[in-house]
């Protein structure tokens with residue numbers, strides 16, 4: 598179990614770790630820059646290095662996720678806004694890579710009614726450009742994936758279904774630097790009922806078939822102020838919303854989910870996640886775990902992506918050598934496991950491609966045709 602939380606470090610990086618410790622979180626999420634301003638954060642390389650080392654050697658916080666700026670809209674028809682968005686995403690990714698972040702969570706944006714098919718290629722171009730143009734991850738540090746967050750579905754938001762997210766990833770030829778962050782509130786608001794064991798299993802199957810479970814790196818763990826299918830983004834404290842503790846337990850207790858970072862973005866008493874919210878979240882996961890460990894019929898399949906199991910020894914060795922800071926054996930294993938997960942993404946993608954429906958293949962194929970990353974990027978610039 599890894600209960601994390603969105604925290605604020607007052608514009609400073611290392612204090613964010615402390616903010617996580619204070620509420621008992623074991624992962625944190627931070628904004629890479631002021632979330633409602635275009636102004637890029639200016640962290641000196643030493644500041645990023647210091648954070649990375651503090652995170653890597655931290656006794657209790659295992660992962661730092663970054664959340665990208667809310668203003669970004671990769672689906673915008675306004676070329677100026679689109680270009681600004683790509684630039685902003687690129688900067689967010691540079692910072693996240695420099696911090697040694699486990700993932701940069703992104704709201705893709707809204708096509709404002711133009712339709713998903715109209716914007717899929719331009720979004721793929723934006724991803725390809727940001728991934729290519731951002732400062733590279735420092736040597737020996739695992740690369741930071743862009744994690745597409747599912748949307749609640751209001752006003753033409755992109756990522757309202759796993760199908761849309763699949764098309765975006767397919768349009769980037771399954772680039773393994775693209776991953777997924779599922780927000781439990783958004784998923785509920787978009788109409789996916791996962792509040793039973795059968796519902797949770799259905800969700801996991803769909804994620805695996807469409808993008809591969811290895812792309813799923815974290816959850817935003819929130820209850821909902823909005824009813825199922827209400828299409829609005831309104832987070833509630835765990836157990837105080839329309840999903841409720843009972844509705845959340847089957848998902849977060851599932852063997853394939855329970856060890857992923859579950860990041861709280863709940864209101865608390867108005868200032869964000871508190872210690873008691875972390876405690877409430879733990880209780881729900883524990884209740885969910887009981888649900889499965891008591892039921893023998895729905896035993897986890899052998900395909901469970903326990904990255905540790907498949908970690909090649911070679912990879913582990915090279916990681917140890919290139920890691921810039923001293924680590925305990927335990928810690929290194931964890932990090933290695935994380936890195937290895939990425940490797941499996943490609944395999945899974947291939948498999949996924951086979952499984953997709955005819956319709957999907959057609960759409961994906963047309964997107965794939967327009968390869969060479971650089972070519973398409975330039976084309977968009979001219980537009």
Ligand SMILES: [Zn+2]
Pocket residue numbers: 664702703704746
């Ligand atoms: Zn978000």
Ligand SMILES: [Zn+2]
Pocket residue numbers: 780782783830831832
């Ligand atoms: Zn939200």
